Amino acid sequence: MAAPSLLTTVLLSVTMGFRSVMAVGRPVPPHIAEAALTTTKPVSEAKLNEMKQDFVDVDFNDDAVMDAQEIRAHFQRTISNLNFYQFFLDCDTDNSGSVSLQEYANYASMIDNS
Numbered sequence: 001m002a003a004p005s006l007l008t009t010v011l012l013s014v015t016m017g018f019r020s021v022m023a024v025g026r027p028v029p030p031h032i033a034e035a036a037l038t039t040t041k042p043v044s045e046a047k048l049n050e051m052k053q054d055f056v057d058v059d060f061n062d063d064a065v066m067d068a069q070e071i072r073a074h075f076q077r078t079i080s081n082l083n084f085y086q087f088f089l090d091c092d093t094d095n096s097g098s099v100s101l102q103e104y105a106n107y108a109s110m111i112d113n114s
């Protein structure tokens with residue numbers, strides 16, 4: 001029995017969550033726009049810019065990390081608690097309790113299917 005894995009479900013939900021708010025688009029500050037990022041999987045420049053936009057949209061207080069409260073506020077009821085925790089655990093690879101742009105870029109590059 002090959003049911004879709006939990007991770008697949010999480011990733012689909014998270015990706016759709018981000019896409020749905022892409023149109024909001026807070027201005028991307030220069031230090032984010034020009035940040036040199038590495039990604040676990042290679043991605044296009046356009047995709048990198050999309051990730052930066054996602055990041056800025058979530059980082060309301062501009063402290064250069066997405067914390068749990070910001071991610072929660074951003075997604076509101078669009079993802080379940082379980083997906084939320086899984087997303088956080090998967091992104092926050094250094095277990096700092098928040099997600100940096102670099103951590104998000106690594107994560108997002110892994111779920112990029114384009």
Ligand SMILES: [Ca+2]
Pocket residue numbers: 058059060061062063064065066067070
């Ligand atoms: Ca923040």
